[in-house]
Amino acid sequence: MDQALSDGSYELIRGVVQCSLNGGGLASRGTAEAEAGMKGIEFPAWHGQHHVTLAELLVRLGSFGLDLTWHVAFDEIVDPRCAEMESRSADAGMDTLTLLSLTTPSLQLIDAEARGFAGDELTLVLTEFDSSLWDVGAVDERVLSELRRHYPGAKDL
Numbered sequence: 001m002d003q004a005l006s007d008g009s010y011e012l013i014r015g016v017v018q019c020s021l022n023g024g025g026l027a028s029r030g031t032a033e034a035e036a037g038m039k040g041i042e043f044p045a046w047h048g049q050h051h052v053t054l055a056e057l058l059v060r061l062g063s064f065g066l067d068l069t070w071h072v073a074f075d076e077i078v079d080p081r082c083a084e085m086e087s088r089s090a091d092a093g094m095d096t097l098t099l100l101s102l103t104t105p106s107l108q109l110i111d112a113e114a115r116g117f118a119g120d121e122l123t124l125v126l127t128e129f130d131s132s133l134w135d136v137g138a139v140d141e142r143v144l145s146e147l148r149r150h151y152p153g154a155k156d157l
Contacts, residue, residue: 035125038137040157041144045132052134052151054103054114057126058096060150064143068116068124069093075111082109093117 045052058065072089074082085102088094099114110131116124125137135157138144148154 035122035137038122038125038139039141039144040125040135040137041147041154042133042135042157043147043151043154045128045134047151047153051108051131053105053107054109054112054126054128055100055105055107057134057136057147058100058103060147061096061124061143062146064140064146065096065116065124068096068118070096070099071115071117072099073113074109078110079107081107082112 043052069092070089071093072085074086077083077086081102081104085094085099088098088102096116103109108131109128111129113125113127115122116126121139123139124143125135127135127137129135136144136147137157144154
């Protein structure tokens with residue numbers, strides 16, 4: 001995996017997955033401007049034998065993520081809960097506790113994106129690429145600092 005990170009393979013994978021997840025590109029969701037104002041980090045989804053799941057990231061967000069409304073998209077449905085997450089997050093979205101209840105600690109995602117909104121403002125984007133890399137974009141630098149503390153291999157985007 002280190003070789004793939006150093007030769008730019010993940011950048012290519014990230015671009016393809018984002019295009020696929022977002023219906024042909026970030027602008028198609030109407031949130032490209034909001035994302036442009038975000039800072040981001042990336043870190044491996046695997047730390048030794050431990051896989052960092054969406055459930056773990058939601059818990060790490062603490063009070064910052066509690067009041068967000070989530071919209072979730074999957075490029076690959078690997079579990080019936082993925083389809084349920086997409087369905088529940090369509091239209092008005094779903095609250096953090098509902099999302100957390102659907103994404104148990106054992107659920108490993110492949111090419112998935114969760115977008116957190118405070119009202120109408122996109123404030124957080126969690127994207128898992130190929131079940132091996134997380135990208136996190138956030139409006140609030142404190143969120144990224146907290147994740148850097150838990151995942152020391154995180155790199156700025």
